[in-house]
Amino acid sequence: MSLKAVDMLLDNEDKISIDRVVEELENRPELQHVYLHKLFKRDHHKGQRYHEKQISLYAEYDRPNLLPFLRDSTHCPLEKALEICQQRNFVEETVYLLSRMGNSRSALKMIMEELQDVDKAIEFAKEQDDGELWEDLISYSIDKPRKWESF
Structure with missing residues (x-):
């Protein structure tokens, strides 16, 4: 699947649900990340039920966007995010989360x-x-x- 395909899925979410796409991409976590990241960029609330999953995906595939995600998400479980950031020794992110908590x-x-x-x-x-x-x-x-x- 290409980035174009991800855009196509996002443009047609009325025909192919977010849940279905996330489920179909379960064995392709990097693409799942790209899809959820682009969804988040379009609308911070549409994929809110996947924000916990996104913490791990950002940590694994896209660390530069982890801190902006943590700042912008109002649906992110802070304790889970802190645990992941501490495990990976992500100091900047941990500092932000400790402060927010x-x-x-x-x-x-x-x-x-x-x-x-x-x-x-x-x-x-x-x-x-x-x-x-x-x-x-x-x-x-x-x-x-x-x-x-x-x-």
């Missing part, structure tokens, strides 16, 4: 320890507007000055 301290810790990115840590603390995060950032930079020499 209200665990800003863990997210900031990952930025500081995994990414070692001072600018990103400062920007994150600004975005969160949380005094305790600023205290964590200052404490970390005092305790670990070698990692933060560019500070």
Whole structure:
């Protein structure tokens, strides 16, 4: 099946249901990903029942679009997404998910320890507007000055 065929299926979803296409592509996960990705781009809600499946598909076949998908999906199970991202050590995605789930301290810790990115840590603390995060950032930079020499 080509990308043209995927477009044709999307253009004719009134004749061939989304569920049927997803089922037919079960043994072709890369094409299933392409189909679901294009469906999501057209309408964030039409394939919402497949958003959990899409997390794994993005992680496997299209990581650059995983974070945008996580940001744009309102139907994505955050716990499942976090589990997948942590298993694969996807730091940026994990930081985003931790923050979205209200665990800003863990997210900031990952930025500081995994990414070692001072600018990103400062920007994150600004975005969160949380005094305790600023205290964590200052404490970390005092305790670990070698990692933060560019500070």
